[in-house]
Amino acid sequence: MQGNLPQQETTMSFKNKRAHISDKIVPIVLFMCAALSVLTTIGIVYTLFSETFSFFKTVNISEFLFGTKWSPLIEPKSFGILPLLGGTLMVTVIACLVAIPIGLASAIYLSEYAPTRVRKIVKPVLEVLAGIPTIVYGYFALSFVTPLIKSIFPDVGVFNALSAGLVVGIMIIPMVSSLSEDAMMAVPRSLRHGAYALGATRFEVALKIVVPAAFSGIVSSAVLAFSRAIGETMIVTVAAGATPQLTLNPLESIQTMTAYIVQVSMGDTPHGSIEYGTIFAVGMTLFVITFLLNIVAQWVARRFREEY
Amino acid sequence: MSTATALKTLIDIRDLDLYYGTYHALKKVSMTIPEKAVTAFIGPSGCGKSTLLRTLNRMNDMIIGTRIEGKVEIAGTDIYSNEVDVETLRKKVGMVFQQPNPFPKSIYDNIAYGPRLHGTRSKSQLDEIVEQSLKQAVLWDEVKDYLKRSAFSLSGGQQQRLCIARALAVNPDILLMDEATSALDPISTLKIEELVQELKHRYTIVMVTHNMHQAARVSDQTVFFLNGEVVEFDNTETLFSNPSDKRTEDYITGRFG
Ligand SMILES: Nc1ncnc2c1ncn2[C@@H]1O[C@H](COP(=O)(O)OP(=O)(O)O)[C@@H](O)[C@H]1O
Ligand SMILES: [Mg+2]
Numbered sequence: 001m002q003g004n005l006p007q008q009e010t011t012m013s014f015k016n017k018r019a020h021i022s023d024k025i026v027p028i029v030l031f032m033c034a035a036l037s038v039l040t041t042i043g044i045v046y047t048l049f050s051e052t053f054s055f056f057k058t059v060n061i062s063e064f065l066f067g068t069k070w071s072p073l074i075e076p077k078s079f080g081i082l083p084l085l086g087g088t089l090m091v092t093v094i095a096c097l098v099a100i101p102i103g104l105a106s107a108i109y110l111s112e113y114a115p116t117r118v119r120k121i122v123k124p125v126l127e128v129l130a131g132i133p134t135i136v137y138g139y140f141a142l143s144f145v146t147p148l149i150k151s152i153f154p155d156v157g158v159f160n161a162l163s164a165g166l167v168v169g170i171m172i173i174p175m176v177s178s179l180s181e182d183a184m185m186a187v188p189r190s191l192r193h194g195a196y197a198l199g200a201t202r203f204e205v206a207l208k209i210v211v212p213a214a215f216s217g218i219v220s221s222a223v224l225a226f227s228r229a230i231g232e233t234m235i236v237t238v239a240a241g242a243t244p245q246l247t248l249n250p251l252e253s254i255q256t257m258t259a260y261i262v263q264v265s266m267g268d269t270p271h272g273s274i275e276y277g278t279i280f281a282v283g284m285t286l287f288v289i290t291f292l293l294n295i296v297a298q299w300v301a302r303r304f305r306e307e308y
Numbered sequence: 309m310s311t312a313t314a315l316k317t318l319i320d321i322r323d324l325d326l327y328y329g330t331y332h333a334l335k336k337v338s339m340t341i342p343e344k345a346v347t348a349f350i351g352p353s354g355c356g357k358s359t360l361l362r363t364l365n366r367m368n369d370m371i372i373g374t375r376i377e378g379k380v381e382i383a384g385t386d387i388y389s390n391e392v393d394v395e396t397l398r399k400k401v402g403m404v405f406q407q408p409n410p411f412p413k414s415i416y417d418n419i420a421y422g423p424r425l426h427g428t429r430s431k432s433q434l435d436e437i438v439e440q441s442l443k444q445a446v447l448w449d450e451v452k453d454y455l456k457r458s459a460f461s462l463s464g465g466q467q468q469r470l471c472i473a474r475a476l477a478v479n480p481d482i483l484l485m486d487e488a489t490s491a492l493d494p495i496s497t498l499k500i501e502e503l504v505q506e507l508k509h510r511y512t513i514v515m516v517t518h519n520m521h522q523a524a525r526v527s528d529q530t531v532f533f534l535n536g537e538v539v540e541f542d543n544t545e546t547l548f549s550n551p552s553d554k555r556t557e558d559y560i561t562g563r564f565g
Contacts, residue, residue: 115372190409194471197365198422198478199399208425213412 045287052284055277064281070244070255072278073264079278081285083244087161087254091236094165094250095172095229100222102169103176107218110177111184112206123178130174138238141167146239153251159241162250167239168232172225179224183217184210216304223297227290233258257282315342315528318482318512319364324378326359328371333359335536337378341529346504346513348523348544351533352564357516360533361484364514365401366394382482399426402475403484407491408467410459410474415451418459418470422478437477444510445473446503465496469503476511483507485515489522501526520560524548532556 056064059079067080106126110119146163150156187210195209211218241253242263255263261279269275319341326334334356341347349357362368363380366387380387387397399422410418419438420428428434438455442448447469451462459470468488475483485504489497504513504526517523523530524544531541532553540553551557558564 188409190405190407191411193367193405194409194411194474195421195425196370197367197398197403197405198425198474199395199397200425201395204425208421209411 048280048284048287051277051280055274055281058274058277059281068246070260072275073267073269077274079281081257081282083246084255084257084260084282085285086246087240087244088230088256088258090161090248090250090254091165091168091232091240091256092226092229094162095169095232096222096226098166098169099172099176099225099229103173103221103225104180104218106173106177107180107184108206108211110181112202112210123181126174126177130171130178132171134171134232134234135238137167137171138235141235141239149251156251157241157253159239159243159253160251161240161254164236164238164240165250168229168235171232171235172228175228176221176225179221180214180218183214183221186217187213216301219300219304220297223293223300227293227297230289230293231258231286233262237262257286315345317341318343318383319514320379320381321360321363322379322381324360324363324380325376326356326363326368327375329373333536334363337536337538339531339538339541341512341514343512344508344510345528346508346515346526347529347531348527349514349516349531349533350518350520350523351539351559353518355533356536357533358486359536361403361486361514361516364482364484365398365403367398367403369394399478400480401482401484402478402480404468404471404475404486404488406487408464408471410462410467410470413459414456415459415462415470416455418474419477422474426478441473441477442470444476444507445469446499446506447473463496465492465499468492468496468500472500472503472507476507480511482512482514485513487516487518490518497522520548532559534559 064079064081066082067078068082069078069080070083071078106122110122114122141163142158145167146156146158146160149160149163156162191209191213192205195205200208236256237259240256240259242255242259243253244255244260245252247254261282264275264279317340321340322338324334324337325332337356337360349360351357359368363376364382364387368374368376376388382397382401385392411421413421416438419441420434423434423437428437439448439452442451447466450466451457451470454461459467462470468491472483472488489500492500501522504515507513508528515523515527527544529541530544530547532539532547532551532555534555540547540551540556542552547556548560551560
């Protein structure tokens with residue numbers, strides 16, 4: 001074998017043209033990929049701002065923010081966003097009431113109680129749940145949850161905030177559970193051992209050591225869940241209805257901001273009209289809320305970070 | 309075994325076998341541990357010192373696949389019998405770990421954690437416990453003005469004494485220390501060794517150490533382990549000056565380990 005090899009010449013070359021060029025090109029390509037997403041974001045925000053700006057040339061901004069009636073498509077037109085905001089908040093609050101306790105409980109179970117074997121099965125299943133298209137959840141709400149609610153409250157309509165809220169909640173459970181569990185698994189075992197050695201039960205270790213130590217991660221997961229619920233579109237479009245109204249009754253049909261945007265986008269509203277402008281104004285409102293929530297999440301994560 | 313037998317026995321281990329799955333980690337271990345004295349476990353790494361220590365507060369229960377045969381009696385009670393409440397046992401048998409592991413809380417809350425867990429609510433009572441525990445761990449003078457500060461603001465040696473204070477706060481009878489000084493600098497180590505000398509008047513102390521000199525300095529009784537077996541246990545002075553087993557002699561004279 002060795003005899004077949006050509007005699008190796010001893011050369012001392014330190015130039016490697018290939019590596020040299022790729023070292024210059026690769027960062028440029030990578031930078032352009034990063035720049036692309038930044039530019040896209042800037043483009044989106046620019047469109048949103050300019051369309052919103054021209055909308056507020058016609059509609060008074062305080063009427064928009066504080067008006068309690070939303071009927072931009074029917075005369076007499078009115079542009080008060082509160083009904084849409086109220087609908088969105090109702091669905092979001094219901095969703096969070098479902099998702100945060102259940103998600104947190106399942107995270108505690110997975111990180112503190114479940115044998116490795118169970119965790120290895122349950123985690124991927126939860127992640128698959130997170131991958132189900134939201135339209136499927138929408139029809140699940142309409143064809144399963146709503147009839148279930150109807151069997152308890154016979155007066156409930158086909159479209160209602162409760163059904164949509166519950167299902168949005170179910171949809172975001174995996175997110176809350178997965179992010180909270182990651183935060184809890186990151187708590188060092190030595191802290192748990194310290195507490196067990198003092199005579200703490202499993203539940204006490206989970207509640208008084210692990211949850212406080214993972215608190216910033218848990219709160220960020222809750223805030224993310226909240227903003228995910230606010231932005232959810234398909235489920236509410238299918239199951240919550242298209243009746244913008246200010247109500248506190250979750251059994252009534254409402255309309256969320258996202259569902260309104262869908263409604264107008266799907267219709268034949270002329271480009272540049274005032275009706276068309278509303279979707280940007282509503283979109284802007286959504287954007288601002290989500291943006292503020294992200295800031296809150298980051299602040300919370302920093303404020304409550306327990307170092308270990 | 310002159311002084312060792314003269315002291316009252318608190319812990320009695322008889323024919324103890326422990327398996328991690330199929331791995332036989334402790335083999336027919338028998339020994340007695342005297343009350344209000346320091347007992348040191350020595351032996352090369354992996355010989356089962358920590359494992360035996362963890363059988364005393366049943367921390368091994370949490371390792372899946374652990375099986376145990378034989379008897380461990382503390383003050384006459386078989387701690388593996390069904391009537392024993394593990395949480396109460398662990399309250400009575402405190403433990404300090406190799407790496408200081410303070411909770412990410414204030415100094416005060418670290419100490420108060422255990423008493424609160426076991427039902428102490430009154431602020432004045434907690435204040436009293438915190439002060440007493442820190443004093444016993446010879447940390448009070450260093451931290452009394454900073455009780456609200458994070459435990460992480462302390463040095464490694466202070467953190468370890470904090471962990472000792474935390475264990476003392478639930479009023480244990482026995483204190484287990486698993487190489488509690490191996491992560492510390494020589495001065496902090498010395499402080500903890502002095503502390504152990506103080507504490508043995510009130511507590512029964514069982515310590516694992518990889519450091520023979522430490523065992524010789526601070527313990528009253530020493531147990532030498534090899535491959536999951538107890539080779540020899542005796543009064544520390546006797547074990548180091550006149551070991552009865554050849555393997556003990558080889559180990560303490562540094563021929564292996
Ligand atoms: N959780 C565990 N699972 C399986 N084997 C273990 C576990 N902990 C320790 N062992 C094994 O048991 C033996 C004794 O370990 P240990 O008690 O930690 O020794 P020491 O403290 O004397 O260094 C070692 O061989 C180690 O690999
Ligand atoms: Mg060890």
